[in-house]
Amino acid sequence: MKILYFDCFSGISGDMAMAALLDLGIDRDKFLKELGKLKLDGYEIVIRNTQKNGITGTDVQVVLNDGHAHGHTHDDTKGHAEGHSHGDTLGCTDGHSGDSSCSHVRQHSVEHAHEHNHGHPHDHAHSHEHSHGHLHGHSHEHAHEHDHEHPHEHSHISRNLKDIEELIDASELNQSVKEFSKKVFREIARAEAKVHNKDINEVHFHEVGAVDSIVDIVGVAICLDMLKVDKVFSSPLHDGHGFIECQHGTIPVPVPAVMEMLSGSGILLISEDINTELVTPTGMGIIKCLASGFGSMPAMTVDKVGYGMGKRDTGRFNALRVVLGSVVDGGRVEDKNTEDEISVLETNIDDMSPEILGYVSELLLESGALDVFYTPVYMKKNRPAVMLTVLAEKGQESRMAELIMKETSTLGIRSRTTKRYCMQREMAVVETGYGEVGLKIATSGDIRKFSPEYEDCKRIAKKTGMPLREVYELVLRKAPELL
Numbered sequence: 001m002k003i004l005y006f007d008c009f010s011g012i013s014g015d016m017a018m019a020a021l022l023d024l025g026i027d028r029d030k031f032l033k034e035l036g037k038l039k040l041d042g043y044e045i046v047i048r049n050t051q052k053n054g055i056t057g058t059d060v061q062v063v064l065n066d067g068h069a070h071g072h073t074h075d076d077t078k079g080h081a082e083g084h085s086h087g088d089t090l091g092c093t094d095g096h097s098g099d100s101s102c103s104h105v106r107q108h109s110v111e112h113a114h115e116h117n118h119g120h121p122h123d124h125a126h127s128h129e130h131s132h133g134h135l136h137g138h139s140h141e142h143a144h145e146h147d148h149e150h151p152h153e154h155s156h157i158s159r160n161l162k163d164i165e166e167l168i169d170a171s172e173l174n175q176s177v178k179e180f181s182k183k184v185f186r187e188i189a190r191a192e193a194k195v196h197n198k199d200i201n202e203v204h205f206h207e208v209g210a211v212d213s214i215v216d217i218v219g220v221a222i223c224l225d226m227l228k229v230d231k232v233f234s235s236p237l238h239d240g241h242g243f244i245e246c247q248h249g250t251i252p253v254p255v256p257a258v259m260e261m262l263s264g265s266g267i268l269l270i271s272e273d274i275n276t277e278l279v280t281p282t283g284m285g286i287i288k289c290l291a292s293g294f295g296s297m298p299a300m301t302v303d304k305v306g307y308g309m310g311k312r313d314t315g316r317f318n319a320l321r322v323v324l325g326s327v328v329d330g331g332r333v334e335d336k337n338t339e340d341e342i343s344v345l346e347t348n349i350d351d352m353s354p355e356i357l358g359y360v361s362e363l364l365l366e367s368g369a370l371d372v373f374y375t376p377v378y379m380k381k382n383r384p385a386v387m388l389t390v391l392a393e394k395g396q397e398s399r400m401a402e403l404i405m406k407e408t409s410t411l412g413i414r415s416r417t418t419k420r421y422c423m424q425r426e427m428a429v430v431e432t433g434y435g436e437v438g439l440k441i442a443t444s445g446d447i448r449k450f451s452p453e454y455e456d457c458k459r460i461a462k463k464t465g466m467p468l469r470e471v472y473e474l475v476l477r478k479a480p481e482l483l
Contacts, residue, residue, distance in 0.1 A: 001426065004227065005297045006234040006287060007321040010310065011278025014216030015060050016320040017286055020308030021223035022047060023058035024324050034222045035215070037172040043211045050309055053317045057307025060219075062212040160201060161189045164214065177221040180289065184217050188285040191260040213282060220286055227324065231426070233298055234291040236268035236395075237284075242275040257281040266368030267294050268395050274314055295393075296340070299424075300325040327424070342370060343397045344418050347410040348377060350385030357386065360407045364390055367403055423449065430478045434460045437475045450479040 006012065006020075022031065028047055035045070046061040159167075164185050168178050186200075193200040224232075239254045254262070254269070255277060261284045262269055272278065302325045310318035349357070361372045370391040379385045388408070392400045394417065401413050423442040430437045430452070437460065438453035452475040461468040 001230045001327050002228065003298060003300050003325055003327065004224075004229040004232045005300070005323040005325070006232070006291065007297070007323065008235050008237050008279075008287070010314070010316060010318050010320065011238055011240075011280075012283035012287055012320055013280040013310075014213065014220065014282035014286060015062070016308035016310060017283060017322075018216060018219040018223060018308065019047075019058040019060040020306045020320045020322040021220065021227065022060065023306030023308060024227065024304045024322065025306075026223055026226050031219075031222060031226065034173065034177075034226070035219060038167070038214070038218055039171055040167070040211060040214060043215060045215065052309050052319060055307060055317065055319070057309045057319055059309045059311075062215050064211060160203060161185060162201060167214070168218070173218070173222070174225055177218065177225050180221040180224065181218045183289045184221075184282075184285045187261060187289055188257065188281050191257040191281065191285075194260050195256040216282055217286065224290070229324070231292050232290045234287050234294050235297070236270050236294055237262075237279050237287070238270045238272050239279040240272055240274035240276045244277055253277045254279060255281065258284045261285065261288055264367055266393065266396065268393065274316070276314065278314075297323065298327070300327050340420060340422070341394055341417050342420055343392045343394050343400075344416050345390040345392065345397060345400055345404065346387055346414045347404060347408070347412065348379055348385050348387050349408055349410055350379050350383050351409050357388070357408075360388070360404070363407060364400065364403060367399070368392070368396060369400060423447070430475050432460065432471070432474050432478070434464055434466075434471075437471075439475060439479060441479075450476055452476065 006017075022028065032045065042065045044063045044065075046063055048059050049056060050059045051057075165182050168181050171178070173181075189200050189203050192198075192203045196203065239258070242253050243250045244253060244255065245251075253276065258279050258281055261281070265288060267288065269279075300323075302323055304324040306322045306324070308320040308322070310320075312318065357374060361374070364372045370393065372388070372390050374386040374388055377385050377387045388404065388410075390400050390404065397415050401415065404410060404413055423444040425440060425442050428439045428441055430439050435456070437456040440451040440453070442449040442451070452472050457468060457471040457475065460466065461471050464471075
């Protein structure tokens, strides 16, 4: 099984994600040919190899036909819609000390790339520092506008979600590229709508919907399609602190749209001692829509490593690392199991209705709990009661405890950290002849376990009149064919 792991030790932004994926060795000519299918005018992409902290990686800039390069540098002190770049001063020379092999690729009638050291180090990610001019980079995918006027043609572009989806649907891109691109835009639009108390169709992606941001998101989708990976995982996300400026005024880091996308997601966020933004809304939207899980890198063989460089010196190595690899033994890891630590929360309850307890269980699971269960117990004076047990990822204890306090009658909760061993798990699809059934496959060394998806089996049983147990048996008979 082919796996892609995003190591977000310095945050994530759209342009850094695209650069890191290209750095894995994707054929740039084929990539640009696919990107041309979007039929979006008015820009040029500059893809180059560069060095930071002695490490070679790839840097990507989108240069608009007004000559302004976009690449998010969390360095804007001005507005999210401008583009945040992780970093170093941008421009075709980017201020990097290392030599760079710079390939200017013309897209849709753009004459040439201007070397703007103008400064909005806009290239996603670190540091919102508006130095004066603009390297407008992939917008901080906030639907925020700058708090000052820019006489650039693209500053007048304003697209809503419908406009962007129509642009993508009208292209000749692969269907998987279209679907993932739209999924990311919908996620960002949903967050912006919530933050600004608007209907999702009322949100206008000013800079976010402009050329550079669309290139970021669609470019990442194309890279993923070309890599043909089976699963994507990510490290916990690292963001900075402090405040940045946008049209709406001074806003805190993590920025509101990122916080909204994190809300209820179960994604781990680590705050770094860096006084700027490291996770842009575009980067957040991409990784949330892409990753199957967040945590340590799975046991895997490493085939390739790519680095997507930021645009500013944050005092640390400012880049996004992606690792492409695979699991062994016919698509499964050789280790008998994986080991990690989780949090266990417990409380005894003797005065609540079973219906309410059922609701609490559902709510906890929807909020990211790994498991929730009740155990019959006897309390003081032999009062019958239940013990509520919640298993959660480390770092989620406070959120789960708050929810338990709010929804139950308990006055206190016990918490501890414990080790667990897990079999490797993946999903497959079995064609039964009556319809497809999802199949969970768990492995540990030579041990194999299969579990058909109940809802899929129930649907076939109701449609055919076949007993449910026979549908299960049919699926399990076909399961060894998947090994």
